[in-house]
Amino acid sequence: MINPINHIKNIKYYLIFIILFPTFDLFDGFFGFSGGTVIFRLIIILLLASFFLKYYHKINLINDQHRTFINLLFSFFLLFLFLVSWSLFYDLDNIIIRDIFELHRPLYYSLIIMISMILWSNDILLHKYIIRVLIVIATFEIVLAFLHINRVNLLQNVLTLYTKKPNAFGYRSTGTFGNPYDYGIVMIFFTFIIFQSYRLEKKYYLAALSILSFIAILLSQSKTAIYVFIFCVFYCILFLIVTHFNVKDLSKYFAIIFIVTALGIVYYQDIYNYFIDQFVYMERAFDIKRLIRKSFQSGNRLYDLFWVIERYKNANILNWLFGLGIGKGIYDDIEFGYALYLYRYGLVGLILYISILFTGVIISYKAFKKAKNSGMKNYNKLFFAYHIWSFGLIIGTFANNFIDQPRITFLYFTFFGMCLGYLLSNFSDKDYNIVCLNY
Numbered sequence: 001m002i003n004p005i006n007h008i009k010n011i012k013y014y015l016i017f018i019i020l021f022p023t024f025d026l027f028d029g030f031f032g033f034s035g036g037t038v039i040f041r042l043i044i045i046l047l048l049a050s051f052f053l054k055y056y057h058k059i060n061l062i063n064d065q066h067r068t069f070i071n072l073l074f075s076f077f078l079l080f081l082f083l084v085s086w087s088l089f090y091d092l093d094n095i096i097i098r099d100i101f102e103l104h105r106p107l108y109y110s111l112i113i114m115i116s117m118i119l120w121s122n123d124i125l126l127h128k129y130i131i132r133v134l135i136v137i138a139t140f141e142i143v144l145a146f147l148h149i150n151r152v153n154l155l156q157n158v159l160t161l162y163t164k165k166p167n168a169f170g171y172r173s174t175g176t177f178g179n180p181y182d183y184g185i186v187m188i189f190f191t192f193i194i195f196q197s198y199r200l201e202k203k204y205y206l207a208a209l210s211i212l213s214f215i216a217i218l219l220s221q222s223k224t225a226i227y228v229f230i231f232c233v234f235y236c237i238l239f240l241i242v243t244h245f246n247v248k249d250l251s252k253y254f255a256i257i258f259i260v261t262a263l264g265i266v267y268y269q270d271i272y273n274y275f276i277d278q279f280v281y282m283e284r285a286f287d288i289k290r291l292i293r294k295s296f297q298s299g300n301r302l303y304d305l306f307w308v309i310e311r312y313k314n315a316n317i318l319n320w321l322f323g324l325g326i327g328k329g330i331y332d333d334i335e336f337g338y339a340l341y342l343y344r345y346g347l348v349g350l351i352l353y354i355s356i357l358f359t360g361v362i363i364s365y366k367a368f369k370k371a372k373n374s375g376m377k378n379y380n381k382l383f384f385a386y387h388i389w390s391f392g393l394i395i396g397t398f399a400n401n402f403i404d405q406p407r408i409t410f411l412y413f414t415f416f417g418m419c420l421g422y423l424l425s426n427f428s429d430k431d432y433n434i435v436c437l438n439y
Contacts, residue, residue: 007118010051011414012129018044018410019137019176022161037178037406038101044410045104048111065424073110079352080106083322083345091325099326102344105404109413116417117424127378134382135197135206138190138213141183145173145216173219182405184225187217188232188392189411193385200377224399232392239388243369301399304336308343322346337401357397360390360416367419379422386415 021043024036084102088095147155149171159168162176177183191213198206217225237257311324323346327334334340341353364387371379393412396402403412 008125008129011116012133014044014047014410015130015133015137015414017047018407019141022176023178023406024161040406041104041108045108045111048115049107051115052111069420069424073113076352077106077110079348080109083349083352084326086322087325087327087344090319090323091327094325094327094329096329098328098332102326108409112410112413113417113420116414117421123376123378126376126382131193131197131378131381134190134193135209138187138194139209141175141187141190142209142212142216144175145183145187145219148173148175149219172221173216175216177407178405180220181222181224181400182402182408184217184220184222185228185393185396185402186408186411187213187220188225188229189385189389191217191229192232192236192388193381196381196384200381224396227399228392228396231395232388235391236388243372301336301339304334305339307331308334308339311343320346321348323349335400337397337399337404340401356403357390357394360412360419361387361394363416363419363423364390367422370423382415383419383422386419390416 021040022036023040081103084106088099088103091099144155144159148159156168159174162168163174163178167174167179172180173183174180175183175187177186191210194206194210194213197203198210214229217229312320315324323342323344326344334343338350338353342350345352364383368380368383368387371383390412393402402408
């Protein structure tokens with residue numbers, strides 16, 4: 001049996017490594033491609049593979065649910081590998097090195113899920129090695145955001161190890177992420193896990209930290225992150241009403257919303273003037289007509305979708321099913337996530353991608369419900385935040401393929417695997433002993 005404390009410590013170290021390891025974006029010009037990101041992912045794959053090879057013989061399939069899911073995961077791996085291989089071989093004339101590197105994704109995603117599925121039903125361990133670490137990481141990222149906007153020269157030079165020079169010396173916070181919108185999207189997850197921690201623990205420093213985390217999202221000046229956050233807030237309110245119908249708590253939240261809305265209406269002009277002075281990039285974030293008009297222009301989301309559809313006009317049935325090629329050497333700026341998967345992997349790949357996103361929402365809800373009924377507060381915090389965040393990523397994918405981004409990939413599929421591990425575990429609701437999930 002794998003030592004539960006050692007394993008959950010491994011996940012802790014992986015999380016810290018994912019956040020802190022530099023991707024050396026400043027030196028991309030020397031490689032001709034994102035060389036630092038390639039190295040970053042290869043190191044993670046080697047770490048995960050070495051762990052799996054070391055312990056796989058100690059992992060047993062103990063019930064039909066475990067067997068069924070492993071078969072599904074293996075089928076996902078084979079299908080995804082086939083789709084990537086098809087796209088590479090179909091478009092050999094335009095293939096570049098960065099296209100070939102896409103072969104790592106099926107193995108990378110599958111390893112993350114399998115390793116993170118090894119989970120023990122111990123709320124204390126989860127708090128000590130995962131929840132606490134996530135809150136410390138969130139605090140670190142918040143501090144970076146505030147230092148960034150104050151143009152701390154030493155920090156700006158350090159940030160060139162994580163992002164391109166214009167971002168590092170610009171006015172949009174990126175933290176240790178490659179760009180502002182990746183940073184903003186991850187801070188949404190941190191905001192909700194801190195918020196849920198406050199709800200369950202009633203510690204006011206957590207309330208203050210959740211507000212600072214929200215401000216960090218604003219400091220990213222990512223319009224996508226703001227839109228996704230707004231959707232997440234409304235979904236969160238609805239989710240709390242459905243799953244936690246407590247008149248006293250809900251009255252308090254609605255009172256806060258009412259007060260904030262009323263103050264916003266009264267001081268609208270002052271807030272607006274401050275907003276456009278301090279957040280230049282988001283000055284027209286809510287000019288809907290302008291956003292729609294720009295979306296049809298070259299390099300924008302709707303343009304991306306129409307560009308992909310145009311490529312399919314003369315395509316055959318196999319292309320429609322399995323894709324037209326990876327295409328990084330043809331058009332590497334497709335940001336509309338669903339359009340990107342349609343182009344690369346056809347209708348089969350698009351369905352697979354959408355299935356992953358919706359599965360994340362479903363299993364996180366079921367895991368949250370199970371944790372809530374079991375009285376396991378820390379699993380409750382993690383699965384609540386992941387559920388809201390995974391819902392937000394369905395919306396966010398209209399703007400970018402976020403779950404493919406280097407750091408987000410690991411975070412997303414780690415929590416995905418943890419939800420599955422928790423759901424497939426067979427401990428009783430009152431059992432708080434360390435129980436190994438064998439799969």
